[in-house]
Amino acid sequence: xxxxxxxxxxxxxxxxxxxxxxxxxxxxxxxxxxxxxxxxxxxxxxxxxxxxxxxxxxxxxxxxxxxxxxxxxxxxxxxxxxxxxxxxxxxxxxxxxxxxxxxxxxxxxxxxxxxxxxxxxxxxxxxxxxxxxxxxxxxxxxxxxxxxxxxxxxxxxxxxxxxxxxxxxxxxxxxxxxxxxxxxxxxxxxxxxxxxxxxxxxxxxxxxxxxx
Numbered sequence: 698x699x700x701x702x703x704x705x706x707x708x709x710x711x712x713x714x715x716x717x718x719x720x721x722x723x724x725x726x727x728x729x730x731x732x733x734x735x736x737x738x739x740x741x742x743x744x745x746x747x748x749x750x751x752x753x754x755x756x757x758x759x760x761x762x763x764x765x766x767x768x769x770x771x772x773x774x775x776x777x778x779x780x781x782x783x784x785x786x787x788x789x790x791x792x793x794x795x796x797x798x799x800x801x802x803x804x805x806x807x808x809x810x811x812x813x814x815x816x817x818x819x820x821x822x823x824x825x826x827x828x829x830x831x832x833x834x835x836x837x838x839x840x841x842x843x844x845x846x847x848x849x850x851x852x853x854x855x856x857x858x859x860x861x862x863x864x865x866x867x868x869x870x871x872x873x874x875x876x877x878x879x880x881x882x883x884x885x886x887x888x889x890x891x892x893x894x895x896x897x898x899x900x901x902x903x904x905x906x907x908x909x
Contacts, residue, residue: 700848703900704864707846711876714896718872718879720826722746727802727827728794729753731809732762732787734819740777748774759800762791786814804828817858825871833861834874838881845885847902 698706712718721742724730729749736745752773756762762770770784777783790812794800802823803809809820818834825832833839835854839861844850849860865873884891890903898904 698900700864703846704848704861705866706900707897708865708869708873710896710900711873711880715876715879718875720822720875721878723749725753727823728759728762728791730827731790731802731812731815731819731823734822735786735790735814736774736777736783738783739779744777748777759791759794762788763795765791783814789813790815802827804830806832817855821858821871821874825874831862831867832871832874833858833865834871835861836874836878837887838878838885839874841887842877842881842885845890845901845903846897 720730722730722733722737723746724733732752733745733749736748752770755773756765756770765788767784767788770787771780774780774783774787793812794802797811798808804824804827806817806820806824809815809823810817818836821832821834824830825834835858840852840854840857843857843861848864849857851857851860861870880896881887884895892898892901892904892907895901895904
C-alpha cells in the first residue's frame with residue numbers, strides 16, 4: 698500500500714470512527730474563531746470556551762477590539778496563559794483587519810498570515826471551517842499521528858502541511874485534521890497510545906514496528 702492509498706484508507710477509517718468532525722472551539726462568526734484559535738495556543742479548547750463568552754459579549758466586532766484597552770483584554774483572557782502577548786496580538790490583528798480588510802476576516806491563507814499572531818495553523822483552520830476551502834491544520838496531534846502512520850518523519854509543520862495537501866483529497870482534508878484531534882485525545886496519546894484499540898492500526902507503521 699503506497700502513501701496515497703494509505704491516506705485514503707485513513708480518511709475512511711476516521712470517518713467511520715468519528716462521524717462528527719467539528720472544531721471544539723465555540724464561535725458564531727469568523728472573527729470569533731480567529732480570536733479563539735489565537736487564545737488556544739498552549740491552552741486547552743475547554744479553557745478558551747470558558748473565557749470567550751465574556752470577551753465576545755463585551756467586544757462584538759473588529760472595530761470594538763481595535764479600540765480596546767489592551768489591559769482590559771488581558772484581564773478577560775488572563776486564565777488562557779500568555780495573556781499579555783495574546784491580548785496585544787488580538788488588538789493589533791483587529792486594527793489591521795479594520796485598516797486593510799474593511800473589518801472583515803479575509804478568506805486566504807496568504808492574507809490571514811499577514812495578521813499579527815496568525816500562523817498557518819490558525820489560517821488553515823479559518824479557511825477550512827469558515828470558508829470551506831481545502832485546508833490542512835497541522836497541530837501536535839496531526840504531527841504525531843501522521844508521523845506514526847508513516848507519512849513523514851518531520852516535525853516541521855510547513856513541510857507536513859505540504860505533504861498532506863498532496864496526499865489528502867481537498868474536500869476531506871479539513872475534517873480529517875479535526876478527526877485527528879479527536880483520535881489523538883481518545884486513542885493515539887503522545888506517551889501511551891492505545892494501539893490495540895486503534896481503528897487505524899492495520900495501516901500504522903508505528904503499530905507494525907512496535908512490540909504488540
